[in-house]
Every structure is written in structure tokens, then in C-alpha cells.
Amino acid sequence: VREIRLAARPQGWPTAETFEMADVPMPEPGPGQLLVRNLVMSVDPYMRGRMNDVKSYTPPFALGEPLDGAAIGEVVSSPAGNVPVGSFVVHGLGWREYAVVDAGRARVVDAADSSYLGVLGMTGLTAYVGLVDIAQFREGDTVFVSGAAGAVGSVAGQIARLRGAKRVIGSAGSDEKVRHLIDDLGFDAAFNYREAPVRKQLRAAAPDGIDVYFDNVGGEHLEAAIGSLTKYGRVAMCGAIAGYNETSAPAGPRNLALAIGKELNLRGFIVSNHNRRMPDFLADVGPWVRDGRLRARETIVDGLENAPAAFIGLLKGENTGKMLVRLAS
Ligand code: NDP
Numbered sequence: 001v002r003e004i005r006l007a008a009r010p011q012g013w014p015t016a017e018t019f020e021m022a023d024v025p026m027p028e029p030g031p032g033q034l035l036v037r038n039l040v041m042s043v044d045p046y047m048r049g050r051m052n053d054v055k056s057y058t059p060p061f062a063l064g065e066p067l068d069g070a071a072i073g074e075v076v077s078s079p080a081g082n083v084p085v086g087s088f089v090v091h092g093l094g095w096r097e098y099a100v101v102d103a104g105r106a107r108v109v110d111a112a113d114s115s116y117l118g119v120l121g122m123t124g125l126t127a128y129v130g131l132v133d134i135a136q137f138r139e140g141d142t143v144f145v146s147g148a149a150g151a152v153g154s155v156a157g158q159i160a161r162l163r164g165a166k167r168v169i170g171s172a173g174s175d176e177k178v179r180h181l182i183d184d185l186g187f188d189a190a191f192n193y194r195e196a197p198v199r200k201q202l203r204a205a206a207p208d209g210i211d212v213y214f215d216n217v218g219g220e221h222l223e224a225a226i227g228s229l230t231k232y233g234r235v236a237m238c239g240a241i242a243g244y245n246e247t248s249a250p251a252g253p254r255n256l257a258l259a260i261g262k263e264l265n266l267r268g269f270i271v272s273n274h275n276r277r278m279p280d281f282l283a284d285v286g287p288w289v290r291d292g293r294l295r296a297r298e299t300i301v302d303g304l305e306n307a308p309a310a311f312i313g314l315l316k317g318e319n320t321g322k323m324l325v326r327l328a329s
Contacts (some may be wrong), residue, residue, distance in 0.1 A: 001026050002304055003066040003096035010051055013245045013315070018051065019308040022066075027100040032080055034089065034101050036073035038327045040300075041094030042117045043311040044069060048244045057270050067095040070117050071327075072109070088112045090121070097304060097327060118151055118322035119289055119296035120282065126271040127155035127214075128281040130236035132163075134269045135212045137234075139164035142206055144225055146170075146193075147216030149177035151296075151322035152238060154185055156214045158294045159285065161186050169205045171198065171221065173317040180320060185295060198224040209233075217242045223253035229264055237268035245315060297321030 007020035029035045047069060050061045061067055071094030075087045082103050083089065089106035093099035109116050118124065130152070131137045143160040147153040148170025160168045170181045170190040181190035191201040202210070202224045211233055213225035218240025225235065243250045259266060288294035299319040301310035307325045314323040 001097045004304065004307055005066050006051060006061045006063055009053060009063065010048075010245075012247050014048065014051065014308075014312055016308060019067075021305060027098055029077055029079055029100045032082075032103050034075050034083055034103050034106055035077035036071075036089060036091060036093075036099045036101050036106070037076050038071045038073040038094060038097055038099055039088075039112045039329065040114045040117060041071040041307065041325050041327060042069055043307065043314050043323050043325060045239060045241050045244060045314065047311065048315060057272075068092055069094040070122060071095075071099070072112050072114070072116060073099065074112065075106075078103075083108060090116050094325075095304075095307060114298055114300070114322075114324055115289070115296065117324060118298060119155055119294070120286065122271055123151040123322055124155050124285060124289075124296075125274070125278055125281050126152045126238060127159060128285060129269060129271055129274040129277055130214055130238045131156050131159055131212070133274065133277065134238075134267050135214060135234045135236040136265075137163065137165075137212055140166050141211040142167040142169070142208065143212045143214065144169045144171075144202060144206065144210040144228070145214040145216070146221040146225075147239070147241065148172050148181055148187065148190065149174075149320050150216065151319075153214065153216050154181075154321055155285075155294070155296060157181070157187055158185055158288075160212070160214075162288055162293060167206065169202070169210070171201070171217075177317075177320060180297075184297075193221065199227055202228050212236070214238060215240070219243060219250055223255055226253050226255050226258050226264070229258075229262055231262050233262060233264050235264065235266040237266060241315070299323050301325050303327070 010018045091101045091106045143165045145153045145157040149172040167188045170187045171193045178190045181187040189205040209230040213235045216239045219242035
């Protein structure tokens with residue numbers, strides 16, 4: 001059976017040489033473990049950080065070892081019988097066709113539904129916690145979301161709309177994504193950040209300023225948002241993808257001192273420290289997903305062998321909504 005390993009630590013952008021496919025014997029579950037046949041796995045921007053040999057909130061991937069990350073699979077063997085064979089589980093050992101998972105680290109779900117890896121999983125929770133708890137979103141706020149056509153951003157913008165934002169503005173990297181934000185997801189305004197400076201486009205989209213900025217990107221976007229934030233404006237610092245493949249640290253926002261006079265609140269967060277909010281999130285957002293008021297696109301790539309390309313594609317913006325890899329059906 002096949003797994004994908006970290007072959008080399010990328011300097012700058014990851015390439016095909018960053019990864020290697022290996023054939024390994026079928027793993028055997030021990031006591032309290034499950035053998036899981038993976039069906040769908042997630043690729044996520046944070047995995048880029050784990051390819052560097054630096055200490056962070058998650059340990060780095062080890063060279064020559066399989067990568068890991070969220071996946072859904074079907075239980076094919078369960079020696080202790082605590083999770084029935086045929087159950088579907090969400091767990092943390094993607095990037096391989098078969099995983100041996102500690103039963104206590106697997107969450108049983110009702111179906112091999114990819115939304116458990118996206119809008120109804122960690123991705124959606126990130127959007128909810130970032131907007132509601134970290135940015136303290138209030139009805140009537142004008143909200144700007146960067147990376148707005150991506151997995152987290154698209155959900156954050158729609159939660160803001162559904163909770164009564166005055167205006168929701170998104171930025172994304174293509175005209176088609178801009179169209180998607182306005183026509184399909186109900187954003188009030190959107191722009192393509194590649195076309196003109198973010199600062200100018202944000203000013204035009206929000207002439208009266210923004211109250212909340214949901215930051216997935218950092219860099220130029222963060223600087224522009226600081227310029228447009230109103231007094232007591234709030235920022236959820238969720239990600240800084242514009243810098244993930246840079247070999248030197250970017251300069252800080254040149255206008256950061258504006259945070260003093262405007263009395264801004266810029267606050268970072270890591271979603272895994274907010275798992276206690278999952279029930280509230282599912283109660284609030286689940287119904288909108290089921291009745292179609294909140295839409296979550298997925299971009300699905302087929303085959304474990306294409307997972308590296310899916311991951312690199314994610315960093316380049318080839319996805320709309322959540323980027324997933326289907327391993328089997
Ligand atoms: P996305 O689905 O948003 O995919 C990444 C997107 O980033 C791409 O589609 C691309 O879209 C955009 N992008 C890439 N490079 C740039 C750039 N230079 N400038 C602007 N946009 C760029 O991924 P996720 O929704 O999973 O993650 C979004 C962000 O949230 C990431 O920064 C991630 O690290 C962070 N995150 C943080 C968590 C936390 O706990 N704090 C948890 C989960 C995610 P485009 O075509 O628009 O450029």
C-alpha cells in the first residue's frame with residue numbers, strides 16, 4: 001500500500017521533489033487501534049510550515065516519514081470491536097492509503113461526507129471562531145475577508161452576511177473567484193488583488209472603512225486593512241499565506257502605528273485551541289449549510305499520487321473553496 005513521505009525540506013516553493021511515494025506493507029492494528037482505508041484527505045496551508053525544520057505550534061514533519069493531516073476513511077479492521085467495521089471515521093493520518101489509528105483519536109461520523117473535512121469541520125470552525133470570538137463580530141459591522149474564495153474565507157464571509165453584516169467585502173486572486181464571491185456567495189463587493197494595489201481597491205469597495213478584517217493573507221493585505229479600519233477596528237489574524245513560501249521574513253505593515261490612534265485590536269488564534277466551540281458552531285452554522293443559505297464549494301483532486309500537486313496547487317490558488325484529495329470511493 002502507498003504513502004507519501006517528505007523527501008526534502010523545500011527552500012521557498014515546494015516542488016515534486018519535496019515528496020516521494022513509497023510502497024509499504026499493509027499496516028496491522030494493535031490493541032485499541034483501527035485499520036482505516038482512507039477515502040478523502042485534506043491538504044492545508046499549515047502543512048507548508050510543518051515542512052520547515054522549525055518549532056511551531058505543531059511539530060515539523062520528519063524527513064523520510066509519511067506526511068499527516070485530516071482524512072476520512074472506512075474502518076476495515078477493528079480488533080477490539082469498539083468501533084464497528086464499516087464505520088466512517090475522521091482522523092489525522094492522511095497522505096496514505098491505509099492508516100492505523102488509535103480508536104480514541106478517531107471521530108465516528110455518519111458518512112464519508114467530505115464536508116467533515118471542510119465546512120463542517122476544522123475549516124468552518126476556524127471561520128466561526130475567527131469571526132465571532134476573535135474579531136468579536138457584531139451585527140452592522142462592515143467586514144473585509146482576504147483569501148475570500150478559499151475554504152476558511154468563503155465561510156467567514158458568509159457567516160458575516162448571515163449574521164447581519166452591513167457589508168461584506170472579499171479579495172481573491174482571479175476574476176472568476178471574484179464573480180463567485182458576488183454571484184454565488186452573496187458578498188456585497190469583491191476584487192482581484194492581482195489587478196491593482198489592495199489599498200486602492202479596498203478603499204473603493206469600502207469608502208466608509210471596515211470594522212472587521214479577517215486576515216488569511218498578511219503582507220500587503222494586512223497593511224491595506226490597517227489603513228481602512230475604523231476606530232476600535234478588530235482583526236482576526238488567521239493566516240499569512242502571502243509569506244509561507246518566502247525565504248526571508250516579510251517586513252511588518254509599515255502603518256502599524258495606526259493601531260495606536262485607532263485603538264485597534266489585532267488578535268491571532270489557533271483553531272485547535274478552540275475545539276470547545278465545535279458544538280456552538282455546528283448548532284449555528286450547520287442549519288445554514290443544510291438549507292443551502294451557506295454554500296461551500298470543494299475542489300477535488302483524484303488519486304493519492306496527485307496529492308503533492310493538489311497541495312502545491314492550493315498554495316498557488318488553484319482551488320475554489322476547500323481543496324481535497326479523493327483516494328478511493
Ligand atoms: P484556502 O482554501 O484559502 O487556500 C489558500 C488560498 O490562498 C489559495 O486558494 C489562494 O487563493 C490564496 N493565496 C495564495 N497565495 C496568496 C497570496 N500571495 N496572496 C493572497 N492570497 C494567496 O486555504 P484555507 O482556507 O485552508 O486557509 C486559509 C488561511 O487560513 C491560511 O492562511 C491558513 O494558514 C489559515 N488557517 C489558519 C488556521 C488557524 O487556526 N489560525 C486554521 C486553518 C487555516 P487566491 O487565488 O485568492 O490567491
